[in-house]
Amino acid sequence: MLLVCAAAGAFVLLSVRGTAEKYKTEEVVTAAIRVSYLIKRERLPPVILDEDVAGVQVVNPTGQIVSTSHDIAGRPRMAAFRPSESSAQDAKVLCRSPAYPDQCVIIVALRVPQPDGAWLVYSAGTEVPWYVSSELLLALIGSSLLLIALTAFGTYQTVGKALSPVEAIADKLAVITTTDLGQRVPVPRFRDEIRRLAETANQTLDRAELAVEQQRRFASDASHDLRSPLTAMRTEIEEAMLHPEIADWNATGEALLDSLDRLQALVTDLLQIARLDAGAPPKLDNVDLSDLATRELDRRQRKVDVARDLEPGMIIIGDRLRLARLLNNLLDNAERHATSLITVRARRDKDFGVLEVVDDGAGIPPGQRDVVFERFTRLDAARSKDAGGTGLGLSIARQIAESHKGTLTIEDSPVGARFVLRLPLANP
Numbered sequence: 001m002l003l004v005c006a007a008a009g010a011f012v013l014l015s016v017r018g019t020a021e022k023y024k025t026e027e028v029v030t031a032a033i034r035v036s037y038l039i040k041r042e043r044l045p046p047v048i049l050d051e052d053v054a055g056v057q058v059v060n061p062t063g064q065i066v067s068t069s070h071d072i073a074g075r076p077r078m079a080a081f082r083p084s085e086s087s088a089q090d091a092k093v094l095c096r097s098p099a100y101p102d103q104c105v106i107i108v109a110l111r112v113p114q115p116d117g118a119w120l121v122y123s124a125g126t127e128v129p130w131y132v133s134s135e136l137l138l139a140l141i142g143s144s145l146l147l148i149a150l151t152a153f154g155t156y157q158t159v160g161k162a163l164s165p166v167e168a169i170a171d172k173l174a175v176i177t178t179t180d181l182g183q184r185v186p187v188p189r190f191r192d193e194i195r196r197l198a199e200t201a202n203q204t205l206d207r208a209e210l211a212v213e214q215q216r217r218f219a220s221d222a223s224h225d226l227r228s229p230l231t232a233m234r235t236e237i238e239e240a241m242l243h244p245e246i247a248d249w250n251a252t253g254e255a256l257l258d259s260l261d262r263l264q265a266l267v268t269d270l271l272q273i274a275r276l277d278a279g280a281p282p283k284l285d286n287v288d289l290s291d292l293a294t295r296e297l298d299r300r301q302r303k304v305d306v307a308r309d310l311e312p313g314m315i316i317i318g319d320r321l322r323l324a325r326l327l328n329n330l331l332d333n334a335e336r337h338a339t340s341l342i343t344v345r346a347r348r349d350k351d352f353g354v355l356e357v358v359d360d361g362a363g364i365p366p367g368q369r370d371v372v373f374e375r376f377t378r379l380d381a382a383r384s385k386d387a388g389g390t391g392l393g394l395s396i397a398r399q400i401a402e403s404h405k406g407t408l409t410i411e412d413s414p415v416g417a418r419f420v421l422r423l424p425l426a427n428p
Contacts, residue, residue, distance in 0.1 A: 001151040005144035012140060013132060020128045025091055025106055028053050032089070032110040032123035035067075039112050039119055047073065054105060054124045061117025075099040078122050079107045093127055100124065165194045169201060181209035218375055222270060229259040229266070269392035272325065273375070276399045282319030286426060289314040289323075289353045290346045296327050297344065304338045310346040314353035315426045318404045326400040326408075329393035330357040330419050337361035337417065352406075352422045359416040369410040373398045 031053040038044045039058065044067050048056045057078055058067040065077060072078070078099035083090040088111050095104035104127040112119040131137040165188040172185040184205060187198045236255045240247035290310040297306055316323075334342045338359035345356040364372060371377055376391040401408040406423035 001148050002144075005147055009140045009144060013130065013136075016132050016136060017128055017130065020132050021106075024125050024128055025108070028106055028108045028123045028125040029089065029091070029110070031056060031125075032108050032121045035121045035123070036110055036112045039114065039121070054126050055099065056124070057099070057122045059120040059122065061114070061119065072099050078105075078124055079109060082109055082120055083111045097124070103127070162194075165198065169194075169198055173201065176205070178212060181205060181212055222266075222376070226263070226266060229263040233259045266392070269396060272396050273392060273399075276396065276403065282322055282403060284317050285320055286315050287318050287320050287323060288312070289316055289355055289423065292320065292323060293327060293344055293346055293355060296324055296331070300328075300331065303335045305341045307341060307343045308345075309343070311348060313427075314346060314348055316353055316404070316423045317426045318423065322400045323404070326397045326421070327355070327357075329397040330421070333393055334359040334361075334417070334419075339416075348425070349422070351425055353425050355421040355423075356418060357421075358413055358418045361416045363413065363415065364410055364417045372410070373408075 031050050034050070035044070035048060035056055035058060038048075044058060046067055048058075048067055048069050050056055050069060053069075055069040055072040055078065056067075057065055057069070057072070059077065060066050063077075068075075076098040078097050079092070079094060081090060081092060089108060091106065091108045093104060093106055094100075097105055097107065105124045106127055108123045110121040110123070112121060165186070169185040172183065176183050184202045185198050187202070188195045233256050236252050236259075240249065240252045290312045293310055294308070297308065331342070331344075334357050338361050341360045343356070343358040345354075345358070347354050347356075373394050375395045377395075398408040401421055401423070404423055406421065408419065408421050411418050411420050
């Protein structure tokens with residue numbers, strides 16, 4: 001509004017000043033014409049009384065000032081220019097006139113033909129200032145200030161009312177803590193950007209609440225699984241110390257080593273989970289899926305028979321160490337549940353490399369095929385058969401597959417469980 005008022009004020013001043021200059025020039029010309037009538041009638045007095053203009057001078061054909069206004073009596077000739085031969089009058093603005101050395105004036109020169117020659121009438125009027133008049137300038141400034149004040153007040157009220165939902169959202173967000181993520185910010189009734197902001201904030205709070213709940217559940221499960229081997233070790237030691245004379249220290253040591261192995265495996269899996277959750281980027285290399293499976297199978301100690309059906313030449317881009325961890329987690333799971341045989345297959349399926357790990361165990365019911373990928377999940381059959389699992393291996397395997405833009409699922413099999421890994425090929 002300040003810029004608009006400034007532009008409007010400048011336009012008004014320019015327009016009014018142009019009109020005022022035109023009016024002033026006409027006023028000066030009129031005064032010169034009145035004096036020319038006096039010359040024609042030979043009634044020209046030595047001192048001219050004309051209060052409408054700043055001053056008038058009459059110059060005879062010889063160049064002498066024969067009549068002048070009272071205010072400039074005794075001053076030199078105000079101008080030396082004269083009208084052209086084709087015009088009877090001429091007007092100029094002079095800022096260094098001999099008669100007005102300290103100001104700019106509008107001077108009109110009028111030729112008056114007489115028998116003895118051409119007489120010149122010079123009429124002067126003060127130039128119109130840039131602000132035209134102090135009254136006009138004060139009126140423009142006052143009206144501009146009033147408009148600016150009204151605009152500021154209206155804008156403040158309008159923006160305050162429009163942003164009141166934002167203040168309500170900010171107040172609600174300020175009181176939400178990690179221990180009370182169930183609250184949500186108020187959603188305005190108008191469908192605008194602020195409503196979208198509130199809905200986005202609530203969606204973010206939903207995700208935060210879910211993440212915190214998962215973190216709490218993870219911490220609870222982790223503490224429970226960490227406490228189990230520690231409790232077992234403490235029980236073994238306390239029992240041996242109660243009866244040191246009959247304690248079998250070798251058996252106690254082996255029991256402690258079993259618990260330590262379980263504790264070490266659990267801590268290793270927890271560290272791997274933490275690295276995956278942190279989103280650390282994998283080290284990307286060209287990895288031959290079949291060659292990776294062959295190397296991992298060759299270096300493992302076999303607890304059951306392993307059958308291989310590996311199609312060569314399936315190159316994927318990924319982290320070799322993480323993919324090896326994924327495969328070993330699947331093999332560990334298969335060994336714990338297999339009766340006598342594990343089958344590992346690698347084949348090409350359009351633009352994907354497919355790796356299958358199949359065991360001949362009891363299998364997994366269709367309703368629990370997604371549950372087994374949750375952290376610290378072990379089915380009742382697994383618990384009864386082998387208590388050495390951490391409940392994190394399959395979750396880590398799926399997370400590694402997803403970090404490589406692939407999938408890890410459980411599909412139908414005639415016997416046992418069939419884990420299927422699909423990864424995009426670098427050479428489809």
